[in-house]
Amino acid sequence: MYEVIDHVLNVQMGLGVPGWVIHLVRHVTVAGILLVIAPLQMLLLTYLERRIIARMQDRVGPNRVGPEGLFQPVADGIKMFTKEDIVPTASDRWVHLLAPCVVVAPVFLMVSVVPWGPELVPIDMNLGLLFFFAVSSVSGAGLLMAGWGSNNKFSLLGGMRAAAQMVAYEIPAVLSILAIVIVTGTLSLVKILNVQGGLFTSLNDVSSVPNLGLGWFVFTPVGFLAFLCFFISALAEGERTPFDIPEADSEIVAGYMTEYSGMKFGLFYLAQYVLNFLLCAITAILFFGGWQGPGVEWLHSRGVTASPDGSVVFTILANVLGLAYFLAKTYFFFFVMVWLRGAFPRLRIDQLLDFCWKFLIPLTLVNVVSATLWAIAIQWGSPQGLAFLEGMGEWARWGMAFALTLVINAAAYIGLVRVNETSGNQTTVAEDRQDRSMKTATLS
């Protein structure tokens, strides 16, 4: 990228600009592309969601504007822009006005670290993964601002519920990712992706495996459990059914969005759909290899080593193929989200928090322990006083790690299911109702 801009500006146009200008041009260009792509994703996703959910509910869905209703989101966007912007007189003007911005801005910052292909990386940060989750947690403040600033009880309830849910589910989400970080030993999304080559086992574990781009972490017991926990937490973070409690339309109108109209409402919608896209994308990247897939690595290596003319073609092909894999995986997860919306009713807030504290968090903690054992079995050796591990072959070490973590994780899962079942049976209906009234009283 740097070389290309350098070539265009300095060689072809002969401007002789200094290096920092080239960096600036590069980053502004990338940011511009991302700022266009992210809203486009939102338009596409709203259309997809409406069509898929209509199909599941035996309806037709939007099919009038454009071929198969494809331009419906554009029409919706025009409607949003032309609507009157109503600010309630009793609201806190500035807080009400700033809240949508505080919700949208972090989501767009999150876009900046997501790798789309082998070389389609906006910013390769060493802390990419941590940055992603740190920034995503900021939007909780925006939700509370929206809920409080509107001066409406439904808004306030929605804002409180949203913040409670986000803070609670951040813990299992981050803990399940911690397992992947322990196994790979890095927080860089690019490095986590590069490791996921290979066939069934990642390149980190067994280096002799053929690199077919299929060494996804979901094939390991640690990665599989982490994937399940993370995806459930992602549903809660993205406020998807069955966790769409903050904007439960049948209870509190639209939650924190109740008093917003026009484009401010549109901004909340934009933030939500881009966030859902990003959560699906990060699921695909961490557990399903992102752009990794059969053929990408081969094309990419050809692109690097072949003759100057051929290399560009191969590099472009590798990136296009990687992008296709990445988007296919991401859209598949979004489809699963819509599917869940069609299949499940909404949870109550106490069920949501119970599920988080009594099931997800213990499970992810056990998973962190198994991830540590995995890392010990694969990476440790004589420096740590475990010289006998070095004597074993790569496959033997991998097999040992696999069996060990499989047993631990399966036992933890079965045990937790049993514990939660029995404790669920012991509470009578009356106690359950009391529980519920207690918890809703604290949250309302």
Added chain:
Amino acid sequence: MQLLVQVIFVLIAAEIVGAAVMVVTAKNIVHAALWLIASFCGVGALYLLLEAEFLAVVQVLVYVGAISILMLFAIMLTRHVTGKGAETSLYQRWWVGLIVAAVLFAAVIAPTVLAHPWETATAAPALPGETGQPAAMAGIVDLGRAFVEEYLLPFEIAAVLLLVGLVGAIVIAFEERAARRHIPTLAEEVAHRRQPE
């Protein structure tokens, strides 16, 4: 380049101090909490300017993402939610607070100021070249090692302190099931009403 960095530093510092002043002078307690978030963000930006990206990210994650949201949450649960009537005014003996704060701040900052080997006259460090990568920073690995080796005791004490806080919060919030008001189920209510007949 040095000038640019200094200008950015002054802007960020002004933002932090301004927001912090707003925290203590804002009449509305929710506004005060929101200004505190702005101040925390400024500190994160300052870390970024110092090229301590890990600290910057953690500052945002912990202070903006968790602590200030919990603060807002607590305010909204305990205070009059609209924020009206939560007028803050200066305590009469405000100068006592000022002195205590100044002394505490001096106790923290003085050893650093006195003991740090200030390099005032050295040339500006070579900027990362346009072609090469910036030099490796003291990264997460070093930090993690320091926590479990050199600073193990403070680390563990902090962990125990947090645990104590957690247990205390649960003890305060916990209510015995038997002590709660009994809410009859529909079946119990029906049975209760039928009894007199």
